[in-house]
Amino acid sequence: MGLDGLLRKRSGELHGILNGIDDTIWNPATDDLIPSKYSVPTLRRRATNKAELQARLGLHVAPDAMLFGVISRLTWQKGLDMLLADIDSLASSGAQLALLGTGERALEDGFAASAVRYRGQVGCEIGYDEALAHLIQAGADALLVPSRFEPCGLTQLCALRYGNPPVVARVGGLADTVIDANDMAVAAGAGSGVQFAPPTREMLTAAIGRAMALWREPAVWRRMQRNAMKTDVSWSRPAARYAALYRSLLGARAA
Numbered sequence: 001m002g003l004d005g006l007l008r009k010r011s012g013e014l015h016g017i018l019n020g021i022d023d024t025i026w027n028p029a030t031d032d033l034i035p036s037k038y039s040v041p042t043l044r045r046r047a048t049n050k051a052e053l054q055a056r057l058g059l060h061v062a063p064d065a066m067l068f069g070v071i072s073r074l075t076w077q078k079g080l081d082m083l084l085a086d087i088d089s090l091a092s093s094g095a096q097l098a099l100l101g102t103g104e105r106a107l108e109d110g111f112a113a114s115a116v117r118y119r120g121q122v123g124c125e126i127g128y129d130e131a132l133a134h135l136i137q138a139g140a141d142a143l144l145v146p147s148r149f150e151p152c153g154l155t156q157l158c159a160l161r162y163g164n165p166p167v168v169a170r171v172g173g174l175a176d177t178v179i180d181a182n183d184m185a186v187a188a189g190a191g192s193g194v195q196f197a198p199p200t201r202e203m204l205t206a207a208i209g210r211a212m213a214l215w216r217e218p219a220v221w222r223r224m225q226r227n228a229m230k231t232d233v234s235w236s237r238p239a240a241r242y243a244a245l246y247r248s249l250l251g252a253r254a255a
Helices: 004-009 038-055 080-085 087-092 105-117 130-139 156-160 172-175 183-188 203-217 218-232 236-254
Strands: 067-072 098-104 122-126 142-145 164-171 195-196
Touching: 004 142, 038 067, 038 098, 038 130, 038 218, 067 080, 067 105, 067 156, 067 172, 080 087, 080 203, 087 098, 087 105, 087 203, 098 105, 098 203, 105 122, 122 142, 130 156, 142 156, 142 203, 156 164, 156 172, 156 218, 164 172, 164 203, 195 203
Parallel strands: 067 098, 067 142, 098 122, 142 164, 164 195
Antiparallel strands: none
């Protein structure tokens, strides 16, 4: 929007602070909106949530089918047109999709039609439902967030909290909050999701394929889930940074 030069010139006065989430509301160990509560030591209980999510959206109740979740506004910014364009590939891979969202009419209609065409593999609810959002976080195997740009994002933070490794475009706060499970990260036991760049349909397809390959290695995927759940996504650190910035501004004004 014409601000690039100005922001670069004044980059020394810019501060980027990530979002946080309310980790008392978004807590799989105490969440009353999901059928099976769980924590890091009891991750296997997520299977009950997956089965419930599959049943809720008319998907085949199949534990051996990788279930991708989407909780999003259905817009170009969020990259959901790329996912819709790739829906045939996703379905042909044997994976499933559980989508909750509302937005651009063409995308709403496209995903609704996909749910009919791939009945049992694609399920969608157009609108917003808080309980279903919690169930997707607690039951999906991975969350898709293919945004073309994202200052920070919240849905991937909730996904980390719920051991739902995010598949994200390497942009903005998505790149800052998800550790890509590349070969080096997996060897070090450090990955918490999958990143891809640039945000194109082809790279999204490749990222979904990479996520499925990782999911087929239960020990690796379980480590990713644990890493995700141990990530601090609360407001503690962002709040401390806001407070420090505020104090620095007060100090500068006093001087």
